[in-house]
Amino acid sequence: MDIETLHHISLRVSDLARSMRFYAEVIGLEQIERPPFSFPGAWFRLGNRELHLIGDAAANPNRPRAVDAGDTHFAIRVASFTAAIEGLRRLGYREDVAPDDPHCMLLRPNSIVGYPQAYILDPDGHLIEINAARLDD
Structure with a gap:
């Protein structure tokens, strides 16, 4: 292949x-x-x-709805980590809420992987990683 x-x-x-x-x-x-x-x-x-x-109205009925970076997810790369995080904050996403809060945002600006990461959930509990090539100012 x-x-x-x-x-x-x-x-x-x-x-x-x-x-x-x-x-x-x-x-x-x-x-x-x-x-x-x-x-x-x-x-x-x-x-x-x-x-x-x-x-599908029956989609993901038992899916856990908590932000967990170790869960199955897809990642999107953004041009500016700072701009992406500021945009999410304007929409109500926060780091200081429980992982199962629909507006929970897990931030890892200095991640071990070498680039900044943030995690949020979509309305069905699908985990989305948002990352950038580098941490900008």
Whole structure:
């Protein structure tokens, strides 16, 4: 197998409209055209890749809803870590709340991996890592 790149990520979501608002308004993704499948969903541009949401009212009924950097997640790279964190703070995300709070943000500006990281949850409890090449001022 000669793999060129990761093409897209698909997530099952319990409330498609709510998740569409989250990925457009919180994460800032642009919605793109989606084929007329027989099931509900939405597609978003994720840099030069795609995020596909699949609407399913029964999605993730028992998914833990706590920010845990060791959980399954996908990561997005941003140009400015500081700008991304400031934007999340303006939307109510905070580091000083319980991990199961919907607006919990786990910050690791000086992470052992060598680049700054932040973690938040989407409305269905999918963990999202936000990182940048370096910690900016």
